[in-house]
Amino acid sequence: MTFPMEEMNPISVEARDPSAVPDGLGSRRGLSVRITTSVAALMLIAVSIAIAGLVWAARKADNSAMRYELSLLRNGLDAEQQRIAKEVEHYAVGDAIYHFAHSRYRANWVHTHIASRLAESYSHDLVMVLTPLRRPIYANKNGSVWVPSIYDELLAENIDYLVRETQFAFAEHVYRRPSNKLVFMPDFTGNIDAxxxxxxxxxxxxxxxxxxxxxxxxxxxxxxxxxxxxxxxxVRYVDDAFLQRISTVNRLMDLHFVAGAERTGNSESALPLYDSKSKLLGHLVWTPSKHGSAMMDEAGPMMVLALSVILLLAVGVLRHAHTSTVRLAESEAFAKHQALHDDLSGLPNRVLFSRRLEEALLQARRTETCLGVVYVDLDHFKEVNDTLGHYAGDELIKAVARRLQSCISPADTVSRISGDEFALLAVSRHDVAGVTDVCRKLEAAFSEPFTIADQTLHTSCSMGVVISSGEGHTPVELLRRADIALYRAKADGRGRYVQYESSMDDKLRLSRQIERELRTALVEDQFELLYQPQVTSDGATTVGVEALIRWNHPEKGMLSPGHFMPVVERSDLMWQIGAWVIRTACRAGHAWPGLLISVNVSPAQIRHADFAELLRTILEEENFDPRRLELEVTETVVMDHTHAAMRVFRELREIGVRIALDDFGTGYSSLSYLRRFSFEKFKIDRSFITSVETEPEAAAIVHTLIGLGDALGMHVTAEGIETQGQHRFLQAAGCETLQGFLFSRPVREEIISARLRDEAETDSNVTPLERAESSVA
Incomplete structure (x- = not known):
């Protein structure tokens, strides 16, 4: 709204007759009335819009609550099905159960050990046992033996086909061992192995x-x-007790069952219940929560009252200047706080930590006491972000901050330095033992799992510790030393604390020098791949090669991976060098049609969220058959990075590459890893092969591992074979693929090509993979 300029000029009262009405005063009063009326109208419109928005929000909230409760009910039914299935599993799966309820059926045993317990302990209304021909031989109703014909009367017509499906599902996991013995080996992915x-x-x-x-x-x-x-x-009837359990857990009001296709009123919500043939049985009906409507009922009168009050709020304009001043002061205080604290965790940031550390150093010099600085880094935090998302990562950071604060005294300081790195200033402990005691307390605290986004997370932390008396040390130097000690803790295997020593500077400088030389090597193409053949059990035919990296150092000559790979794996070079190895091996593989190419993959590559996509790109650019590429991983990958490994393995199998478990038997080997990750192959470590001729225990272990591979349908490769005696032993034991210096050292690709040409002269019509399959057969 615009006004004439003269109306905006101030009135000079001193120049006018006091008894007269000042010129323009009436018009100014009119202007005031018009402004007041306009403001009142605008406020009325705003209130009307607010009321309309409140009504809309109330309805939307009601609908959202109803959808949420519908989802809760569905999940509750699924959970109840799973819970009851788990109950039944305890009485359907077991060696004695199989014996007395199937192999040598005993009605009394079934009644005592199965039916009565299901009825009395878990309130199952009907319990029946059916023969393999799906005929009832036992029935129990409410804990009492009943005539088996109750099955035909109540259930047979509707569930006979489900019984048949269950039997066939069982049969799919029955395997015949070489001894002609039938065994049941389930591989169900759920929590019920039945x-x-x-x-x-x-x-x-x-x-x-x-x-x-x-x-x-x-x-x-x-x-x-x-x-x-x-x-x-x-049979478990959906009775009041059944529904009461679901309604209590999910907070649903008046949950009950309505038979048939009856519709509910406007005040009720319903979920249709269907049988296995999609036939409508009825509806589960409940009274939905209407928080939005309740809010509207409460807020409506208040809105009417607010309309009256709003007109009086114009008086508040007079206080605006004061309020603005107060708010400005609060804003300044908040800005100062934010400048010295981390937004996410609320902990002091690096700036405030450095100030307190500097003050603590001065105090330590005056009092001749010690202080400790502990650098804390979360192990494998990136895996949490990659698998659960950044929200879960943020929540973990906040949970870690709270746990760190719980481990220190009020005089100490915990700071978030960056990302997943924290620093702890211990001034309440005046000697080395006191500071290390804090570290042990932190280790104990991190041994307890974190619950983040309904997930239980087990995470550890690596810690670098430095002790100072204050003399000659600056905050920057102490933080640098703590960082060096932290670097050493990570290199030593993570999940531990390491105290700084002066010798660590030399090791760090050497490591960084090697890293710089590695970057130069990558640019100047100093890396080279050698290939070690993998042969059939008779040693005559090459069926695959393992690609092994070497560094042709300009001063030190040819270096094996042990001299530089630890540095590579701790740096960001692993991603680039790993990609180079895979690409180079694929290019070389074009000269060896049908030959399997094995490449070692590190945990750092598996943890990377884009590893599968990188591999897919390399295979497409090099036009290499993914079925000929085998990635070898160690047990560390599946033990320390389970979630990431499962995700990446699934993506790799979609691409078509094979996955082998390297050095099986050297770590915490577990059959669960072989079953859970479904490796196509595992390799028996050379430490067992070396001793098979001299140690009966080693020979027995190798025999067992080969038998295990045969039982699981997995390929087995023995590596590290150096003598004819080891070769004869493994050939007699039935190991299908062999690798070692006895057959060939790692050699350049032209030697592999010459070897294949020599073998081709013996049988030019059979590919290496076909020879391998023939050897296995």
Whole structure:
């Protein structure tokens, strides 16, 4: 709104008759009325818009709450199905259960050890055992033996096909061992190692959850009978107790079942319940929470009152200047706080930490006491961000900040330096023992898991410690030394604390020198790949090669990986050098059609979120068949980086490459890793092969590992073979692929090509992979 300029000029009262009405005063009063009216109108419009927005928000909140409760109910039903299936699993899977409920059926045993316990302990209403021909031989109703025909009367027509599916699902995981013994070896990905089906069904006109599970042994040592298994069928009625459990857990009001297709009123929500054939059984109905409407009911009168009050708020304009001043002062104080504290964790930042450290050094000099600086770094924090997202990473940072603060005294300081790095200033401990005691307390604190975004995270921290009496030390120097000690803690395996020593400076300088030389080597193409053949069990045919990197150092000559790979893996060079190795091996592989190319992959590569995409790009650019590429990983990858490894392995298999477990048996080898990650191959470590001729224990272990590979359907390669005796032993033991100096040292690609030409003269019509398969057969 604009006004004439003269109306905006101030009135000079002194120049006018006091008894007269000042010129323009009436018009100014009118202007004031118009402004007041306009402001009131604008406020009224604003209030109206606010009320309309409140109504809209209330309705949206109601709808959102209803959708949320619908999701809760669905998840609650799924959880209940899983819970009951887990109950049934305890009484359907077991060696004795398989024996007395299937192999040598005993009704009394079934009644005592299965049916009665399910009925009494878990409130299962009906428990039945069906023969392999899906005929009932036992029934129990509410804990009492019942006529088996109850199955035909209530269930057979609707679930017979599910029983059949369950039996066939069991049969898919039955394997025949070389001894002609049948064993059950499930590989289910869920938390239930059993073949089962679960469905809602009307049983005698009452909705019920029906669970069908194949009776199976728990141990793979139990021989199975030929044919399909018997099955355990349980019925749990969807009664008040059943629904009360779900409604209590999910806070649903008045949850009940309505049969048929009856519709609910406007004040109720409903979830349709279907059986396994998608037939509508009825609806689960509850009274939804209407927080939005409740808020509207409460806020409506207040909005009317606010309309009256708003007109009086014009008086508040007079206080605006004062309020602005106060707010400015608060803003300045907040800005000063933010300048010295970390936004995410609320801890002091590097600037404030340096100030306090400088003050502490002065105090230590005056009092002739010691202080400690501890640099703390979270181990594998990037894996949390990559697998759970940055929100989970931020929440972990805040949780770590709280836990660090709980481990120190009020006089000490914890600061977030950057990313996942923290620094601790210990001034309350005046000797080395006191500071190391703080480190042990931190280790104990990190041994407890963190719960982030409904995930339980086990994380450790690496710590670098420096002790100072204040003399001759600056904050920058102390932080540098703590960082060096932290670097050493990471190099020593993480999850520990290391106190700074002067010799660490020399080691760090050497490591950084090697890193600089490695960067030069990458630019000047000083790296070279050698290839060690992998041969069939008779040693006559090459079926694959393992690519092994060497560094042709301009001064030190040819260096093996042990001289430089530890530095590579601790730096960002691993990504570039690893990509170079894969690309170079693929290029060389074009000269060897059908030959399997094995490349070692480090944990740093597996942790990288873009590793699979990088590999896909290299294979496409080099036009290399992914089925001929085998990536070898160590047990460290699957033990320390489980989530990242599972994700990357899944992506790699989609590409088509093979994955082998290297050096199997040297670490905390576990059958669960072989089953969980489904490796195509594992390699027996040379430490076992070296001793097979002299140590019966080593020979027995190798025999067992080869048998294990055969039982799991996995390829097995023995590496490190150097004598004819080792060769004969492994050939007799049935090891399909061999590797070692006995057959060839790592050589350049032209020697591999010459070797293949010599072998081709013996049989020019068979590819290396076909020879390998023939050898295995």
């Amino acid at each position: 073949a089962y089906r679960s469905t809602f069904q009307l049983v005698g006109g009452v909705p019920a959850l029906v669970t069908i599970m194949a009776i199976a042994p728990l141990s793979a040592n139990v021989a199975l009978l030929e044919g399909l298994p018997s099955t355990l069928v349980t």
